[in-house]
Amino acid sequence: MMAALTKNFVGLGRRVMNSLWRIGIGARFLSLILLNSGISFSRFHLTVKELFFSGVMSLIIILVAGMFVGMVLGLQGYETLKRYGSESALGSLVALSLVRELGPVLAALLFASRAGSAMTAEIGLMKATEQISAMEMMAINPIARVVAPRFWAGVFAVPLLAAMFSVMGVFGGYLVGVVLIGVDEGSFWSQMQSNVDFQHDVLNGVFKSCVFGVVVTAIALFEGYDAPPTAEGVSGATTRTVVESSLAILILDFILTALMI
């Protein structure tokens, strides 16, 4: 009995220690990326190319998801607001939910599962097929040439995608609320305009999605770079990217919200 308890306890401790180690190594990897970011900016076309790949890859899914989330917000918001007789506030409800919360979070989650996992798989396969070693042997730093441009592309892409998500969401809310249900169009837009504060709401959302962009992209790249150079290694790393970045987004979202309110 006691032995079994001890064993579980030791196992738990080891798991915690391993996770802490991984976070530490990941942080070192991130600082390496930052240190080697020179050519991501001096040869900006490298970053733009990656931005094109990861951004365009997630664009359709972001637009469709944003639209439907906005439509659901329109329906649910109308149902709730009707009880208090304040249907006219639907515009500000939809916009605030999207800009402050759903846009940054859902866009980052979708980005992690669409572009993040692809980044992990790509880097992992480059490593497994010795492309990374080959670059090292050509006296080219793979962190600077391969990893850093992808990192900055992700950091730029997530806030842009979050903005598009919110725009599509507002449009979806408008379709359901105004066009379908018949909420007054003038009050829908004017309420939204007067209640959404640029600094307090929009910038907060942008800040959140910048943080998510850094975290998701760093996790995706680290998992890829750290993956064992085998088929199972790469597939396991891809799964870990999605799981870890989703958890990180939701946990960070709570912390950031608590700090910024």
Added chain:
Amino acid sequence: MGSLEYRCLKATGVYNVLSEALVEIRDVNFAYGHRPILKGMNLTFPKNKVIAIMGGSGCGKTTLLRLIGGSIKPTSGYVKIGGQIIHELDRAGLYAMRRKMGMLFQFGALFTDMSVYDNVAFQMREHTNLPEEIIHDLVMMKLHAVGLRGTHDLLPAELSGGMARRVALARTVALDPMLILYDEPFAGLDPISLTVVGNLIKRLNDALGATSIVVTHDVQESLKIVDYLYFVADGVIITEGTPDEIKASNKPFVQQFINGEMDGPVPFHYPGGDYQQDLKLKSIERVKNNKRKVTERYFGLDRRQKKK
């Protein structure tokens, strides 16, 4: 310097032609974790020669190349290239050294997201400021040298194994390296591609005035193109010599290697436990015993007793 080895080299004339060694490996030990892979290696690679390192799979040939390329550090001993100890260089020094080296990886390691052309042009664009027209001509010359000018706008996935190897070869020599490392350049090639790649290695080495180190287990092909051979087994050099000496050698290991015999000084079996034990013959005994016990418990009697 190991005196025996020195005398060997002297006798074979390698040292008389060119006294200067480009790469020297002295007393190098290396272990992955606690598993020793190289145990006191001494090799010398004179300039402008093609030298083969031969040995069975898993004997540490790739490890040796990675030591020369500076990706790993020896546990003891040193690797010297052009007089500099490679693992004592800082990152800038190492990168400066690697610019003068080319390495052909075992599976080519072509960049899969770039065309053949961009693969060959990659180092030129990264390391030089040459205008694109000149790079174009250089790339075409390199591809022409390996006979694949026509493939320049294909992707690596669209090439056969032998063609990919040749493109990788063109990329390896893109910046005219002074030292070229080849990891298993012949593995998995059909006989024609094999001869083509073998001749290319020889021709490129002569044209560039470079030094080539070819890691391989293909004896027949390397005997045709190399100037000197080292045989590795169990982490040490067991034989070395010019192709003629190797052919004439009556050492059992060399004979086994050249003739491809299955068992000999190089055992067929990787060291392991007792075969019978591994087959769990013991546990079969145990199963039998258990069966008897079960019979006793459920039928209340032992068969032997019943017989009585």
